[in-house]
Amino acid sequence: MSGAGDVREPEKVVSIDAEYLSGKRFPYQEDISLVEDIDLETATPGKDLNWLEDVELLEEEGTPAVFDRYSNSFLRIYFPIPEGRENEIARKVLMAHLTGGNSYGIRLKAKHAKFPQPELGPWVEGSAVVGADWKPPVLEGWEPPEH
């Protein structure tokens, strides 16, 4: 590019996954025994899988992964997935992630939720309520413009 000199394009992260956001990998991403006992029908409203019906096993950069819509990120799965159980295992790993409060979106709630809501969402009964005392952030030295 003419006249660009040493100016370089900033690094663009196009595949933000759950590990990138949390800075660590979670045990249920590596051990199927930690998710086997999760009852998906009990974990969802209604008489079937409800919203989990739309959750399927996908891939992120060649690794099996399930999408966490609450943090807009992929959660990779590193253990071998039994054939024919791909979507079931993906859903169980996602529920382990959400009920454990590890989804990045959940971790933001305590500070940024603007109205009262259960911290862990609808998946955990008796979850603490956050967002009851939200105050708008104040930027030091900034004054609202006169209209």
Place this chain on the structure above:
Amino acid sequence: MDPVNAEEPTVRMDERGLVELDDSIPKTSKIDGERAELDAREMTTRKINAELRWLIYEQGVRDVTVLNPSARHSLGTAILARCRIRFEGSLGYFGCGLIDGPEIVITGRVGWSVAENMMSGVVVVEHNAGSLAGAALRGGDLVVKGDVGARTGIDQKGGTIIALGNAASMTGFMMQRGRQIICGDVGPGLGDSMYDGTIYVGGEVAALGIDCIEGEWDDSDTELIERKFANHELGKPPDLRKFVCGKKLYNYDSLEPSERKLVL
């Protein structure tokens, strides 16, 4: 000059007239263990929603009956917990939007955009719904036992919409994922510009929209229809035809990764 018969307003609103300034919670519901009855007759929208949240989040109530909703707008919105809510009457527009977890029954009718952006849960409307029912639905079941208006499930990204009656024009417009089961007739423009998803129709189709084609029925379609009708006790499903995207207009593979995530 003061108007004749000037009275002190009972509800103080912000300068734009959009937000009720008093955010205190009435705490007037009758609570009996995990059940509660909320009479909304004398309450404003903000008070009703605040009372609902207080009952469900702070009082441990799991089953709320709301009396006299009086077709007010935006009731039952943004409830983010597993619970049951029954509205005894009709709701106005944007009823039960942005919810995640509740199972809601509305015994009357609803205005436009019922259950818009629902993440999970079940919303059952015993009579008709206005246009844009289930707009941008992300997950869960929306069941309308009467007719639905135009653009049902516009921009739908998941979940299931069932209408036992007819649907108006542009049903499933720009639909991206999920399922619609329309038992009656549908107006022109069915599935116009849909990216993905499935629309089942029991009656006549006035006209297909751009890039919407009839799909081949398989066992998974039968399983879905029978399961949903059984779950919601809707009786025997009618004979249905299946409509899908012809995939001539759009291809997800060519989209940026961030755009792909928008529909997951």
